[in-house]
Amino acid sequence: MTTADAAAVVAYRGDPQVVRYLSHDGLTLEQATSLLENADVRWPASAEERFNVTLAVVLDDHVIGDVHVWNTGEPLQPASDDPGEVWLGYAIHPRHHGQGYATEAVSRVVEWLRQTGIKRIHANTYCENVASVKLLQRLGFQQAAVFGPDEDGCGKRLASIGFRRDILTATSS
Numbered sequence: 001m002t003t004a005d006a007a008a009v010v011a012y013r014g015d016p017q018v019v020r021y022l023s024h025d026g027l028t029l030e031q032a033t034s035l036l037e038n039a040d041v042r043w044p045a046s047a048e049e050r051f052n053v054t055l056a057v058v059l060d061d062h063v064i065g066d067v068h069v070w071n072t073g074e075p076l077q078p079a080s081d082d083p084g085e086v087w088l089g090y091a092i093h094p095r096h097h098g099q100g101y102a103t104e105a106v107s108r109v110v111e112w113l114r115q116t117g118i119k120r121i122h123a124n125t126y127c128e129n130v131a132s133v134k135l136l137q138r139l140g141f142q143q144a145a146v147f148g149p150d151e152d153g154c155g156k157r158l159a160s161i162g163f164r165r166d167i168l169t170a171t172s173s
């Protein structure tokens, strides 16, 4: 993604319905531009052991969402000492919800991570975020932990689930 996609990103990450269960409030154009500048700087590290990348979900040449993958720890972004463990997050424009785009996009990202040798993928989601829970279950993620409202680092005071998917490779025993 580039800063030219900022307005497209605001169209969904600026939408109260979309950010309801995200760690940030609705983005302004300025904030989205800054986010994308940051994503651009980080992109060259995508082939390195530690990375933090944002991938566009594109439909008919238009950005309709993104998938964020990282194994570097930052505020509100957990990480492991083991670079083989990554976390992911995602958002799709509401106009395109329920049409399988997140399923397709996240599946492709999981396949890319498998090919790069990643062995475990984590995704945390609020219990009441039904679409996200169903998405992760559909993609073979297993519930690994439940966090109470008091443990919510984003300040929404909602219970959440830590999902996990272990990646089997040809060399896995």
Ligand SMILES: CC(C)(COP(=O)(O)OP(=O)(O)OC[C@H]1O[C@@H](n2cnc3c(N)ncnc32)[C@H](O)[C@@H]1OP(=O)(O)O)[C@@H](O)C(=O)NCCC(=O)NCCS
Pocket (backbone or CB within 6 Å): 017, 018, 019, 021, 022, 089, 090, 091, 092, 093, 096, 097, 098, 099, 100, 101, 102, 103, 104, 124, 125, 126, 129, 130, 131, 132, 134, 135, 138
């Ligand atoms: C979560 C999100 C990315 C799903 O995107 P999507 O493209 O609509 O997802 P898909 O069409 O691939 O559907 C995934 C699953 O969610 C279900 N689903 C989609 N929208 C739903 C809704 N509004 N209510 C209930 N289930 C829903 C689908 O039926 C599907 O489940 P199934 O495989 O059991 O049939 C999207 O709702 C979104 O952007 N939400 C806001 C951002 C967000 O909360 N991100 C997750 C943070 S952890």
